[in-house]
Every structure is written in structure tokens, then in C-alpha cells.
Amino acid sequence: MAEKQERVQLPLHGLMGAELRTTSRVFLGVTLAVTVLLIFLDISLDTCHRQITSVTQQHMQAMWAINEFGQGAEGLTSNARSFVVTGDTSYLDNYFYEVHEGQKRQRGLSELDQTLNEDNSSAYDSLVEGLDASNALVEVECHAMRLAQLGFGVSDEEVPSEVSHYVLPDDEQALDSDGMCLRAKDLLFGEDYRSYQGLVVTSVDSCFAKLNDTSSQEVKQLSNKIARLTEAQTVLLAALAIAVALEAAFITTQIRLPLSKMAELMGTKTPIEPAGATELRLITQAYNEALERTERAHNQLSHEATHDALTGLKNRYAYGQFMNEVDSEHIALLVMDVDRFKEINDAYGHDVGDLVLMRVAEVLRQSFRSVDAICRMGGDEFVVVMTNTDSSMADLVTEKMTQVNEMLRDEKDGLPGVTLSTGVVFSDGVAADGQVFKDADLALYRAKASGNGKCCIWGRE
Numbered sequence: 001m002a003e004k005q006e007r008v009q010l011p012l013h014g015l016m017g018a019e020l021r022t023t024s025r026v027f028l029g030v031t032l033a034v035t036v037l038l039i040f041l042d043i044s045l046d047t048c049h050r051q052i053t054s055v056t057q058q059h060m061q062a063m064w065a066i067n068e069f070g071q072g073a074e075g076l077t078s079n080a081r082s083f084v085v086t087g088d089t090s091y092l093d094n095y096f097y098e099v100h101e102g103q104k105r106q107r108g109l110s111e112l113d114q115t116l117n118e119d120n121s122s123a124y125d126s127l128v129e130g131l132d133a134s135n136a137l138v139e140v141e142c143h144a145m146r147l148a149q150l151g152f153g154v155s156d157e158e159v160p161s162e163v164s165h166y167v168l169p170d171d172e173q174a175l176d177s178d179g180m181c182l183r184a185k186d187l188l189f190g191e192d193y194r195s196y197q198g199l200v201v202t203s204v205d206s207c208f209a210k211l212n213d214t215s216s217q218e219v220k221q222l223s224n225k226i227a228r229l230t231e232a233q234t235v236l237l238a239a240l241a242i243a244v245a246l247e248a249a250f251i252t253t254q255i256r257l258p259l260s261k262m263a264e265l266m267g268t269k270t271p272i273e274p275a276g277a278t279e280l281r282l283i284t285q286a287y288n289e290a291l292e293r294t295e296r297a298h299n300q301l302s303h304e305a306t307h308d309a310l311t312g313l314k315n316r317y318a319y320g321q322f323m324n325e326v327d328s329e330h331i332a333l334l335v336m337d338v339d340r341f342k343e344i345n346d347a348y349g350h351d352v353g354d355l356v357l358m359r360v361a362e363v364l365r366q367s368f369r370s371v372d373a374i375c376r377m378g379g380d381e382f383v384v385v386m387t388n389t390d391s392s393m394a395d396l397v398t399e400k401m402t403q404v405n406e407m408l409r410d411e412k413d414g415l416p417g418v419t420l421s422t423g424v425v426f427s428d429g430v431a432a433d434g435q436v437f438k439d440a441d442l443a444l445y446r447a448k449a450s451g452n453g454k455c456c457i458w459g460r461e
Helices: 002-015 020-086 089-102 106-114 120-150 178-188 191-246 253-267 278-306 316-325 340-348 350-367 391-409 438-450
Strands: 331-338 372-378 381-387 420-426 455-457
Touching: 020 089, 020 106, 020 120, 020 178, 020 191, 020 278, 089 120, 106 120, 120 178, 120 191, 178 191, 191 253, 191 278, 278 316, 316 372, 316 381, 331 340, 331 350, 331 391, 331 438, 340 350, 350 372, 350 381, 350 391, 391 420, 391 455, 420 438, 438 455
Parallel strands: 420 455
Antiparallel strands: 331 381, 331 420, 372 381
8 A cells, every 4th residue: 555655646746847738638638538437337337227227127017917917816716706605696797807808817927928038937937837727726616606606596697608508517416505505615615726726826926936036136246247336436536536636736726626625525425516627527426426326225225124124114123222212211112913823824825914914014003103113023023112101101002902903803905804912011110120021021921811902011910
């Protein structure tokens, strides 16, 4: 480093006696060369960003196509099941409209084929397998709908020909109406049907996973390239700053003063107002863009580090930070989890379980103040820290959790109703002893032992 500094200082000493014209030409050549390189790097960075945008757009189009396929397959199942349960022929109309005209499955598969390149062919193949499994379900669904039609006494004129012309086995034709309805439900809610349905879901999930993997690799490669270009840009900016500092000793104050201000602001990572010569304006623009991108990336990483990706609530790390900063002598800590959440995951699948957790998070946001910290600690466990609160508000807290459970208990948007068991401890409580989380957790265990949707306050019998 010392040798480099000497090599920089020696030319400066020699240039002090040189003619301004010669010195200006030297600095002009250096400035032009560095500026050209910065423009090249900026163009390269812009190209990389455009490529990332293109990859992202392609990914979003493919995600839409996969989602379209999934909605089509799910819609067929939903309408078929609804018909065999209710006998309402409108569900049949919806079912065969999707088969013949809506064709979300085929449209999604076609869109995916047009969107993906050869590197993602395996993702397309996975969705083709899902279509095969879904088509196999259509045969079972027509079978069940024929049974339900006869069981409910619906005439052939009221149903599509695919149902009315379906030939039942002899043993099923001999069933009475109740038997036919029961057999129809067994077909669509039985283990064999769920197994085929699971193949469809697995194919869609596999397609999602393969698509995400390929897109992530492409974005990672482009991000690494951007990092290298940004490093080169930083080196060039530093070199240009040295050249400008030398030039400032030989040119007018209209150049020297803007350069001095720029060097000062760059040290504090502050955006620079473009001023001075054209070359300086180009440098300032490139620096501001790099600084802006860096700040956006920093803000995004900071948010991801303190918030739960699924629900958007504060995470365990943010909870720890909040507890270190809050007035711990005037708080109420509520520790809660979702009752029988494992049964929901087992019965409806983890996708529905995630949606349930998101709904719980939204209800908690609506129910508590903005000054309160609402956190997801992991799994189905949530924590709320109520500030400026003491044990005199115990009844209010209990009533609030009752209202929360009333909102969550009802089914909404196809999601099963749930309840929260809650343990509460006030920092001025009888047995807090500074271990509010431990006491709240013990209160939670007592609440769960009392039944679902209960709220237990530490220190109360």
C-alpha cells in the first residue's frame, strides 16, 4: 500500500511545474478513459438487471400457468364433490364448462410450454404427469356423478351426456337411492381418489420446485456478475477520485469545489447532487445509482432478517430486540398457539395450514394496537407484547382474546375455523420474577389443559 501511495505522489510533484495544457491533457485522458469504463460497466449492470427482470417475468408467467392448472384441477374436484353431496346440477354445469370451455388445465400447460426453455423441460414433464393423473380422476368423477344423479333422482335430460351415458356396473345398478349416493361419496372421498388427487398435487409441487430451482440458479449467476461489476465500478470510482483530486490543483474553482464536495459526500455514503463538468455528472449518476441499489438491498435484507416470510409478522429475532428495548415493567406478554394445528395439516395439507397461519396473523394485526409487537415464534406459536399495560387490564386482555377466537372460529374463504389457546403474564404479576416468557408459557399449558380457545392469566386460579 505504501508503494502505491508513493507512485501516486511522485507524478503530482512532477506535474506541479508542468504546463497547464499538458497537465489538462493528461488528466483529460485519464478522466475520459475511466468515464468510458464506468459507462461500459453501467451498461453491463443495466443489461444484467434487464436479464434478471426477464427471468423474473418468465418465472411469474410460468407460476401463473402452474397456478392456472392447479385451479382447474381443483375446480373439477370441488364441483364433482359438491354435486354428489347436494345433487345440485349447477355444479355439473360448472364441471363440464371447465372440461369443454374453461380448460384451465390445458391452458396452463400450454402457457407453461410456451414460457419455459429447454432447461426447464423437466418442470413441464411434471405438469404433464399431473394432467394424466387429473384425467384419470375425471373418469372416476363421471362414475360418481352418474351414481349421484340416479341416487338423487335427477333425470337424464338435466345432466350432460357424459354423465347420463355412463354405464354403471351391475352391482351398482342394483343399489337403492341411498346406496348410490353413499357409493358416489365413497368414490370421491375415499382413499383411492385421494391418492390420485395427491399425484396431481405432487406433480404441481414438483413443477413449482423445479421451476424455482432453475430460476434461482439463473438469478444467482446474474447476481454474482452484478457483484463483480459493482466491485469494478467501485475501484474505478476510487481511481477517478484520485485523478480528480490531482486535477483540482491545476484547474479553476468551478471544477475543484464540486470535486471536493463529492469526495466529502462519498465518504459518508450520501447521494450527490450532480454538478460541475460532464464527466463529474456521469460519475455522480453512476455512484448514486450504485448507492441506491445498495441501500435497497440493505433495506430488503434488514426486513427479511426481522420478519417472518410467511405471515409478515416480526420473527423470533425481532422479538428479542423488542424485549431489550421496551419498558419491561409495564407490559403484558401473550403466548399462544393454534389448537389442533397438526390435525389441520394432516386433514387439509400444509398449504391450507400455511393459509390458516396467515389468517391468524391478519386477525392478530386487526385486534392489537400498532404499538404492540406481534411475532411468530415458529410453527403455530405466536407472541404478542402489549406495551404500557399492567394487570389491571387483565379482563380487557381476556375479552380481546375471546373476540379473536370468535373471528377465527368461523370458516372463511374455504379455510377451517380454528381457535387459539393463550397464556398471559403481566410484568407486574404475582409470580413474574423477570421471566415473563417462561411464566406465560406455563400459563399457556394450563390454558390448553382447560380446553381449546382458553385464555389463562398467570397468577389467577
